[in-house]
Amino acid sequence: MPRYEYRCRTCDDTFELSRPMAESSAPAACPEGHQDTVKLLSAVAVGGTATATARSAAPASSGGGCCGGGCCG
Template sequence: MPRYDFRCRACGSTFEVSRPMSSSNDPATCPDGHDDTVRLLSTVAMTGGAATPRQSSGGGCCGGGCCAT
């Protein structure tokens, strides 16, 4: 289930709420009970890269060795 970050405008605390995507825009109450909250824009950082696919030097069941003609 996705987590959404909220900030309370009354006390300044930041908190997370887990809820379905269909409820992402529903209001949230801060842990101190204040209703004046705003959902924050979450950012996702991804590092690294995809591995380069290995190139096959032959075909067949075992790299071409047993199926060569």
């Protein structure tokens, strides 16, 4: 189940709730019981590095498109 982050406008506390995606926009009371809350936008970061094998396995561009077809400069 997805976790959503909210901020209480009354006490300025931030908190998370696990709830179905269909309820992500539903009002959420803060842990102190205040009702004036706002859902925060979350930035999801996926870390990791590509290995040399994975990079070399990508097919080379054979043209087409502006930067691959030589129409630039």
